[in-house]
Amino acid sequence: MLYAVFMSASVPPFPASQEPAGEAELLQLGSVGDEPCLRADAARNRAALLEAASRLIAEHGAAGVTMEAVAAAAKVGKGTVFRRFGDRTGLLMALLDHSARKLQADFLGGPPPLGPGAPPLERLRAFGVALLYRSAEQLDLQLAAQPEPARRYAHPSTRALTTHVMVLLRQITPDADCELLAQALLGYLDPALIHHLTSQRGIPLERLEQGWVDLVARVTGTEPPC
Amino acid sequence: MLYAVFMSASVPPFPASQEPAGEAELLQLGSVGDEPCLRADAARNRAALLEAASRLIAEHGAAGVTMEAVAAAAKVGKGTVFRRFGDRTGLLMALLDHSARKLQADFLGGPPPLGPGAPPLERLRAFGVALLYRSAEQLDLQLAAQPEPARRYAHPSTRALTTHVMVLLRQITPDADCELLAQALLGYLDPALIHHLTSQRGIPLERLEQGWVDLVARVTGTEPPC
Numbered sequence: 001m002l003y004a005v006f007m008s009a010s011v012p013p014f015p016a017s018q019e020p021a022g023e024a025e026l027l028q029l030g031s032v033g034d035e036p037c038l039r040a041d042a043a044r045n046r047a048a049l050l051e052a053a054s055r056l057i058a059e060h061g062a063a064g065v066t067m068e069a070v071a072a073a074a075k076v077g078k079g080t081v082f083r084r085f086g087d088r089t090g091l092l093m094a095l096l097d098h099s100a101r102k103l104q105a106d107f108l109g110g111p112p113p114l115g116p117g118a119p120p121l122e123r124l125r126a127f128g129v130a131l132l133y134r135s136a137e138q139l140d141l142q143l144a145a146q147p148e149p150a151r152r153y154a155h156p157s158t159r160a161l162t163t164h165v166m167v168l169l170r171q172i173t174p175d176a177d178c179e180l181l182a183q184a185l186l187g188y189l190d191p192a193l194i195h196h197l198t199s200q201r202g203i204p205l206e207r208l209e210q211g212w213v214d215l216v217a218r219v220t221g222t223e224p225p226c
Numbered sequence: 227m228l229y230a231v232f233m234s235a236s237v238p239p240f241p242a243s244q245e246p247a248g249e250a251e252l253l254q255l256g257s258v259g260d261e262p263c264l265r266a267d268a269a270r271n272r273a274a275l276l277e278a279a280s281r282l283i284a285e286h287g288a289a290g291v292t293m294e295a296v297a298a299a300a301k302v303g304k305g306t307v308f309r310r311f312g313d314r315t316g317l318l319m320a321l322l323d324h325s326a327r328k329l330q331a332d333f334l335g336g337p338p339p340l341g342p343g344a345p346p347l348e349r350l351r352a353f354g355v356a357l358l359y360r361s362a363e364q365l366d367l368q369l370a371a372q373p374e375p376a377r378r379y380a381h382p383s384t385r386a387l388t389t390h391v392m393v394l395l396r397q398i399t400p401d402a403d404c405e406l407l408a409q410a411l412l413g414y415l416d417p418a419l420i421h422h423l424t425s426q427r428g429i430p431l432e433r434l435e436q437g438w439v440d441l442v443a444r445v446t447g448t449e450p451p452c
Contacts, residue, residue: 143375143376146375149369149372149417149418149421150369150418150421152418152422153418153419153421153422153423153426154422154426176440177433177436177437177440179427179429180414180423180429180433180434180437180440180441181437181440181441181444183413183414183419183423184410184411184413184414184437184441185410186413187409187410187412187413187414187416187419188406188409188410188413190413191375192375192376192378192379193379193409193413195375195376195379196378196379196380197379197406197409200379200380201405203405203406207403207406208406210403211403211406211407211410214402214403214406214407215406215407215410215445218407218444218445218446218447219441219444219445220444221444
């Protein structure tokens with residue numbers, strides 16, 4: 001669902017001059033679809049359902065999201081919710097995709113330092129911080145919708161994040177094994193780890209943010225920012 | 227199930243002089259139990275069942291391990307397998323615990339460079355390589371028995387590995403946030419990631435091993451070995 005941004009007029013892909021390897025690679029990711037193409041009323045309807053589901057999660061956690069509750073909150077029939085998302089997992093995945101597309105639009109075409117225009121090292125730092133806070137905000141949803149172990153890293157949204165980090169690393173440390181370093185960096189941003197460190201170990205997000213900036217400096221052999 | 231080695235006569239705890247912070251910290255982990263204390267015949271019986279289950283996994287993958295198949299392979303009644311392990315998940319967990327205890331015995335009390343006696347940097351390198359190859363060997367079991375996301379990092383065997391890496395890091399880079407760096411390093415050794423990189427991306431284990439040694443050097447700010 002993720003690389004749809006390339007086909008969307010609202011989010012320009014990054015200029016080829018800036019990240020030549022990146023775009024080619026992202027397009028190679030291949031079989032990631034588009035958000036469904038809907039008539040205007042159906043699109044509004046879908047947006048209202050996702051909005052209602054987000055509110056329910058914010059209030060009651062992912063456990064509070066049932067097809068019935070979403071239908072009631074959006075004031076539509078239960079059948080509409082089932083027709084749109086298939087089942088509860090489909091609804092949770094749609095919510096995550098929606099948020100992943102937003103983050104991707106930001107790092108591919110938004111303002112710097114997350115988007116193009118800032119040096120790659122600054123973009124990498126900003127990317128980790130953005131992902132960290134996004135995951136912390138949606139932790140319950142992220143954990144509920146995490147794919148099973150054998151498919152976790154192959155999931156399109158995970159692949160998209162890895163590719164972005166790899167593309168930035170290639171510009172910072174071209175001689176390194178950037179695919180493996182990208183995986184190591186992203187391991188630090190795993191929602192299940194963020195959950196463990198914040199909820200079970202009581203570590204504040206600010207320390208995790210410092211930890212990310214420190215990890216990036218170590219992995220890239222650069223000085224941490226002042 | 228993991229810190230039982232401290233109570234076992236066969237595996238000496240590491241000398242306090244070498245890793246003073248480590249032992250205290252490991253003991254603080256607290257509520258991890260012992261392998262059940264059994265009469266000699268029951269212990270032989272349990273060992274035979276685990277042995278039979280390991281053989282079944284090697285031949286048919288984790289999917290081939292049913293309570294019935296294990297009973298048949300070990301030539302005991304099905305009731306014995308249920309009494310011993312509760313259910314299939316209990317059996318898989320017992321298999322993983324058994325292997326985790328072996329690895330732990332090696333890194334706490336085995337010969338260097340994995341065990342005490344080598345410099346901490348060499349021990350850290352050896353630890354990652356050992357964990358990498360162990361996970362690759364038991365990938366199917368590791369994936370089948372991986373706890374759900376919210377409990378993955380809190381699991382006693384995961385905590386034990388984190389603590390060991392943290393203890394080594396404190397000796398190599400005492401000024402760093404060693405808990406967070408330990409988590410970043412262990413993210414690289416996640417069985418689900420090893421599965422993705424080897425099976426889905428076709429990356430040979432040798433490259434993952436080089437990647438580990440390189441990552442350790444970057445994270446610790448040391449030179450990689452020649």
